[in-house]
């Protein structure tokens with residue numbers, strides 16, 4: 001009898017401890033902040049080479065099942081990867097499955113090499129380029145009072161190289177809204193890939209030597225891909241936002257304050273909101289063709305408002321944040337139709353205004369009459 005009471009008491013104490021522990025450690029026992037990620041469609045994107053701790057849990061769902069977590073990452077041709085599941089809680093036995101499609105019913109490879117509470121290292125065989133999915137689940141027999149159910153997942157390039165970091169935010173160039181799931185890659189040595197997160201933020205590891213020129217590309221459905229040229233900074237963090245233009249759309253054109261001006265009127269030209277990042281902007285004014293004066297580039301107002309410089313092929317870049325580009329009286333300007341241009345090119349290209357680099361040209365006109 002005494003034994004039974006003792007056993008009951010021990011169980012009761014254990015259960016009480018279990019409940020207490022769950023209350024004391026909600027981050028471990030309850031859904032993690034990356035939920036829901038229970039299907040390939042909800043998969044969280046993995047930044048290749050990122051070792052920043054991100055704690056996930058395999059909690060008990062409302063209907064008593066064990067949680068499953070999905071991840072996705074982009075494989076580059078000729079690059080090999082290790083998936084590491086680390087800081088594994090003592091109550092779970094992690095199994096990692098690899099899938100080559102969001103619709104795949106069965107995994108193309110899986111790893112369950114270690115026992116309960118141990119880290120799992122999953123060395124992937126060479127894969128074709130594309131998006132792959134990982135599913136992490138708990139294979140431990142026990143379902144009762146699982147407390148230590150946390151883990152972290154890393155996808156590392158083999159051999160792992162960690163140098164500088166490149167990060168920023170991917171946005172819609174017109175609305176400024178964040179864009180998620182944009183694929184990010186660079187030409188630093190062998191490329192590493194990344195996706196932008198729900199808030200548009202991305203980061204990727206730069207494995208270029210200091211001072212090396214490289215290209216940064218962002219692409220996502222519905223937008224024109226953007227490739228800009230940058231210079232690597234070893235060890236340090238390089239920040240570049242990426243404003244993407246929606247397919248089939250141009251930036252709004254510069255707006256003149258009137259459609260017709262005459263001598264003594266004030267010409268005022270305002271620009272749309274321009275989002276800075278791995279792009280350069282140019283503002284220009286074309287004189288009437290019959291005046292034969294050609295194209296003038298408008299320099300940024302912070303330097304000198306109304307500074308019209310004849311276009312010689314090496315334009316002055318517009319990167320000001322002020323929206324007023326021109327503010328001057330009309331005095332003895334040739335009569336005729338003037339064209340206002342807003343040009344956008346990727347950052348760092350050798351001939352920014354060459355046709356192949358002119359990513360956006362939006363125009364408006366005004367007339368100067370007698």
Ligand SMILES: [Ca+2]
Pocket residue numbers: 031032035056057058059067068069
């Ligand atoms: Ca989870």
Ligand SMILES: [Ca+2]
Pocket residue numbers: 035036037038067068069070
């Ligand atoms: Ca989940």
